Amino acid sequence: KAGVTQTPRYLIKTRGQQVTLSCSPISGHRSVSWYQQTPGQGLQFLFEYFSETQRNKGNFPGRFSGRQFSNSRSEMNVSTLELGDSALYLCASSSGLQSSYNEQFFGPGTRLTVL
């Protein structure tokens, strides 16, 4: 099976702009989660989508949003970019079933730099 893919791998934006990141999960997986990774804050959960519905949400401002399509692909959007949004954004997919065996499979990440 192909792994989780994320595009683009690298992005450079300026403050005030908006950005859209894309994630394609493993075939058959219905859950896609997004995480922000920074040296100072570590790995922080943004949100999770399951069958096109947001199922879980972390503590991020409304500038961070996401969606999931019927083929389980997901996008996340950050509007009005701030310098502090510079981070590695990781997408993870899983079957999404509420079971104790539900490990997540991560993509390589999108490195976002805000200037």
Next chain:
Amino acid sequence: GDSVTQMEGPVTLSEEAFLTINCTYTATGYPSLFWYVQYPGEGLQLLLKATKADDKGSNKGFEATYRKETTSFHLEKGSVQVSDSAVYFCALSGRNNAGKSTFGDGTTLTVKP
């Protein structure tokens, strides 16, 4: 809320040394526990997992045992190699929040020849 506390790094070892990275957690109920590894420039890879008390996860010579009484999930390897150099993350996932994992801060391991 849920939280994971990892041993602070960085950790530097010589090849063939014994490795322990401590991990303790706070969670309601009975979460699943994981160790992930991240190599430079890459995403996270699942290293091992345990889903109930006293379960032992193992992979590539690494082991960790789910200890409910001490709320711990320490990672061990008997003989590390240079190729084990990476960042290691302990994580948990609640049974009713399967798509949301809580991670520790990560421990950077460097193994010298």
